[in-house]
Each structure stands twice: as C-alpha cells, then as structure tokens.
Amino acid sequence: MQTATELPEITADLRGVVSKICAGLAGLSGDEVLEVMADFEAAGRVLSAGQVRVAGEVGVRSRSELGDEGLSRSQNFTSPVKLVSTVTGTSVRESKTRLEIGRKLRGAVLLGGGEGPAPFPAVAQALDGGVLGVETASIIVTRCSELTERGCSPEVVASAEQTLVDETLTNHLTADQTSRLAIHLREVIDPDGAEPRDERLQQQRSLTIGQASDGMIRGRFALTPEQGAVWLASIQAMQSPRIAGSPSGGPRFLTEDEYVAQTATADIRTQAQKNADTITELIARAAGAPDMPRLNGATTTLNVHITLDNLETGRGVGWIDGIDEPVPASTIAQLRCSSPTAVTLFNDRGAVLYHGKTERLFSPAQNRALAARDGGCVWPNCDRPPSYCETHHADEWVSADHPPGRTDIDNGVLLCHFHHSHLHKSSWKLTMLTGVPHLIPPRWIDIEQTPIPTTRRRTTQRPAA
Structure with missing residues (x-):
C-alpha cells in the first residue's frame, strides 16, 4: 500500500x-x-x-x-x-x-x-x-x-x-x-x-460528593449557566485584590520592613487551592447565617472527638462525625478557635472527660470590637475583610499561662480561614507585643526570629508629636 x-x-x-x-x-x-x-x-x-x-x-x-x-x-x-x-x-x-x-x-x-x-x-x-x-x-x-x-x-x-x-x-x-x-x-x-437547550442543561445539573480512599472528599459538578455565573462571580469577588495606596489615594512605596514582611508571608497557594478555600469559606459563612436551618437550636456544628492528652500535647489525631479520615491535632486547634464545634474529650481509656461548649468562642460584641480594631485579617498583605475572618487566640486557648483559656479582645486577632489554618499547621507563631499582634517567622526564614508587626491593625498608637 x-x-x-x-x-x-x-x-x-x-x-x-x-x-x-x-x-x-x-x-x-x-x-x-x-x-x-x-x-x-x-x-x-x-x-x-x-x-x-x-x-x-x-x-x-x-x-x-x-x-x-x-x-x-x-x-x-x-x-x-x-x-x-x-x-x-x-x-x-x-x-x-x-x-x-x-x-x-x-x-x-x-x-x-x-x-x-x-x-x-x-x-x-x-x-x-x-x-x-x-x-x-x-x-x-x-x-x-x-x-x-x-x-x-x-x-x-x-x-x-x-x-x-x-x-x-x-x-x-x-x-x-x-x-x-x-x-x-x-x-x-x-x-x-x-428554551429547549436550557431545559436540557437544567436536567444535566448535578453535584456528587463523597470520601475517597485517600481521605480526600472528592466530587464532580455540572452547573447551569446561571448557577455557574453565581459561583464564578462569588469566587472572583472574594479573591479580588484590594490595592492599598497612600492616604491621598495615590500609589506609595513600601518600606523595607513592609517589603520583608510581604515577601516572607507570601501566599503560595495555587489558583485551584484558592478556589477550594473560597468555596469552603462561602459555605461556612452561609452555614452560620442567622436564617439558616437549626438542628436542636444550633447552627451547623462539627462534632469533633479527641483525647485530652492529644489536645494538650498538640499531637495525634481527632475525629469528625461523619468523616472516616482523622484530622491532625492542629486542625482541631484551629476549629476550636472560632468554629461552632462541639469537642468531646476522652481519657486514654475512652471515658468522656469534658464536652466543650461554644462559650469558649469570642462573643459577637467582641468580634465587632476586633473588626473595628483590626479591619480584617491581620496577616501581612492579606485583604480579607472582617466578615470573612475567624477569631484566633493570640495566646493559645490551652496554654501554660492561661490553662482555662482567656477569651478577651486583647488576646484575640482576626485571621482569614486560610491564614488561620496556615498558622496552626506551620512553624509560624503569633503573639501579642505591647498590645500589637506580631508574627514570629520560623528559623529557616529568619534565624533571629524577629517578630513582624501585622499590617492590618488600625488602632496602633502613634508616637506623640
């Protein structure tokens, strides 16, 4: 041939x-x-x-x-x-x-x-x-x-x-x-x-979700054009960068400290990871809305189980009701900061020691004060507004200094979901110095671990003229 x-x-x-x-x-x-x-x-x-x-x-x-x-x-x-x-x-x-x-x-x-x-x-x-x-x-x-x-x-x-x-x-x-x-x-x-094309698309809309063998929750979705538009518009609105300028409204040069802080704390997530975090944030905010359905008088609540020893040492795992895959202690610590989470503590023999309540959370009045004070996520160069933030205890809720925890506004800071999770799982530390939240970088970034003042706090006292 x-x-x-x-x-x-x-x-x-x-x-x-x-x-x-x-x-x-x-x-x-x-x-x-x-x-x-x-x-x-x-x-x-x-x-x-x-x-x-x-x-x-x-x-x-x-x-x-x-x-x-x-x-x-x-x-x-x-x-x-x-x-x-x-x-x-x-x-x-x-x-x-x-x-x-x-x-x-x-x-x-x-x-x-x-x-x-x-x-x-x-x-x-x-x-x-x-x-x-x-x-x-x-x-x-x-x-x-x-x-x-x-x-x-x-x-x-x-x-x-x-x-x-x-x-x-x-x-x-x-x-x-x-x-x-x-x-x-x-x-x-x-x-x-x-019209007939839209009817066909309406019939094809779907969302399937479930836990995979590797522990991830995976799924597939197909959205109609109007549903997709809502998703895309919401994601774009939440991810839209807010460009800070000078008080006069024009651009300004960064100081050396600001440049170092922004470089050291850069967001390294991929776009796909940002999308996943954004959708999770949207659902979490909607779940906490006043008009959401209640179960036994409470909003959507995660039931988490962990032993007292693992909670105190920050090691081991916890278990979330309905999810087969365990989560690390760092995730439990993050959830305990701000989420409506009922945490059941067990001793080594499985006996219930304490069932946590939401009194540990910052009150709405405290959160309003933190919103006025911080103006949003305090992580350098983050633009999340207060309504998208969670409240974090600067000195950990369970710590040597405050065994029962101290839920006061001078111990609370606002962090977006991503930076809140990042703080609990990374080598970064956040502490209060002279009433101002400071980030302490890990030694591999700064051998001296010089505290970095956060940039979003709006009530930092200026020296007298």
Whole structure:
C-alpha cells in the first residue's frame, strides 16, 4: 500500500527537520522564534487533519451494524474509542474527539457501501488544507449540527458554516473566540432554541460528593449557566485584590520592613487551592447565617472527638462525625478557635472527660470590637475583610499561662480561614507585643526570629508629636 511505505519515510524526514530547527532555536531572535512556532503549528494542523480523517474511517469501519466483522471488534476491542486510544497512545477523551469530528465530516454511508456528500465541506476543506485546527473545526461542526437538529434548512446551516470558517480565517480567531462567535450566530439564527437547550442543561445539573480512599472528599459538578455565573462571580469577588495606596489615594512605596514582611508571608497557594478555600469559606459563612436551618437550636456544628492528652500535647489525631479520615491535632486547634464545634474529650481509656461548649468562642460584641480594631485579617498583605475572618487566640486557648483559656479582645486577632489554618499547621507563631499582634517567622526564614508587626491593625498608637 502506498501510504504504508510513504508515511514512515515522511515521519523520518520530519524528525530530522524538527531536530535541526530546535537545535538552532537559541540563536534565533524573538520574532524568528514566533515564526517557527507558527510554522510548526501549521504543519501540525496538516497532520492533525490526517489523524481525524483516519479516525473517522476507523469509526465507519467499526459501526455497530457490522457486528463482529467491524474493525474494532475484529481486533478484539469493545469500541472504536479503545482501539484508537491503544493504537495512538492518546487519552480516551482525545480519541473520542477525533472519532466524533471524523465521523461528522464524512458523508453518510450509502446502501452500496459508498460515501454520500460531505455534510460540512467548508470545514473539511479548511481542515485538510491545514489552515483550520481540529479544535476549531470541532466547535464549528458541533454548533452547526445543533442548527440541523433544530430543523434549520440545509442552506441556512451551510451559510452559518461558511460564515464561521471565513470569520475564523480572516480575523485569525482563536478557538475560544470562534466558540463565542458560533454561539452568538446560533442564537441569531435560532432564537427559539434557547428554551429547549436550557431545559436540557437544567436536567444535566448535578453535584456528587463523597470520601475517597485517600481521605480526600472528592466530587464532580455540572452547573447551569446561571448557577455557574453565581459561583464564578462569588469566587472572583472574594479573591479580588484590594490595592492599598497612600492616604491621598495615590500609589506609595513600601518600606523595607513592609517589603520583608510581604515577601516572607507570601501566599503560595495555587489558583485551584484558592478556589477550594473560597468555596469552603462561602459555605461556612452561609452555614452560620442567622436564617439558616437549626438542628436542636444550633447552627451547623462539627462534632469533633479527641483525647485530652492529644489536645494538650498538640499531637495525634481527632475525629469528625461523619468523616472516616482523622484530622491532625492542629486542625482541631484551629476549629476550636472560632468554629461552632462541639469537642468531646476522652481519657486514654475512652471515658468522656469534658464536652466543650461554644462559650469558649469570642462573643459577637467582641468580634465587632476586633473588626473595628483590626479591619480584617491581620496577616501581612492579606485583604480579607472582617466578615470573612475567624477569631484566633493570640495566646493559645490551652496554654501554660492561661490553662482555662482567656477569651478577651486583647488576646484575640482576626485571621482569614486560610491564614488561620496556615498558622496552626506551620512553624509560624503569633503573639501579642505591647498590645500589637506580631508574627514570629520560623528559623529557616529568619534565624533571629524577629517578630513582624501585622499590617492590618488600625488602632496602633502613634508616637506623640
């Protein structure tokens, strides 16, 4: 077969060309590097078109009506997806994409075994010519197929297809831009389709959540557009940075102490971690709202069990009702600071010693005073306002100085959920010096462990003039 002998030779030639070009990248200018990138992308589109076309052929030869004579089943694969994935080494998702777009670009199989006219000739021509990427082609075909399913005439669908291809190539649109254009065009052509599409999306909304074998709580969700908008807007609002300037409103230079403090206490979370923390914070705030449902007169409460020895030493683990995986003592200490948590203490023999109550928590009046005093999370460079903060005992609630705990405003500071958790689990310490909360860095950051005054406290006394 001609392609069986030509393709390996072409592949070998391509390897040589790619190796030669990449070896000389260091000597190219910035513009030349970008040109090479564009050239590689153009070549890749040609190869990708071939991948899609071959996958489409595999799909046709593996169609269900062929039974055991179909290509995938004759090769001992239960589906063409698994066959393509195995042969190409690609993921199941990528294999599905290739098969789907390849199938949609092919004409219908006629009774005599031949192929009917291509349903999307403009996309097929641009794809085979290497000027349209597979991702963009898939978007155009998917949106135009929706118009066909809605009963639009072939002429209207063909016009929409040609418009999307022309606009993409003429204006050098990215796949994301083409997707937005395709959605807009679909709504212009078929405005009555919005209601049935929304009904379908409403039926698909879901949230599944449960504990995995590794102890993490994992899940999947699918949100309708309006639900997703609420989630995204809430996350963006809570993560929006607040830029502090000078009293006059203009920018100001940081002092050396401020620069050191901000650098040492930088937030190193990934965006995904920030999103998880933000959603948790939103749920926790909603759960504590006055109009939330009560159980036995109390708001949402975590029931935590831990031995007295583990609580006093800060070692070992605690257990949360309903969760199989234990949590470390540091997490228990964090929860005891501000969460409505009922902590049951046991001795080594399992006898109940004390069942904690929420009197340990700072009162609403105290929290209002702390909000006025601190203005939000006291961690340097953190912008969380008081309403998003938890109250932390600067001198630990269980300590040598204050065995029963001291819940006074001169021993309380505001910390956001993330920095509160970070403080309890890291080597950082927080203490009160002359009435001002100070962070003590670990020795690996500052061998002298020089206390860093917090930056959000608003009532620090200024020296008399």
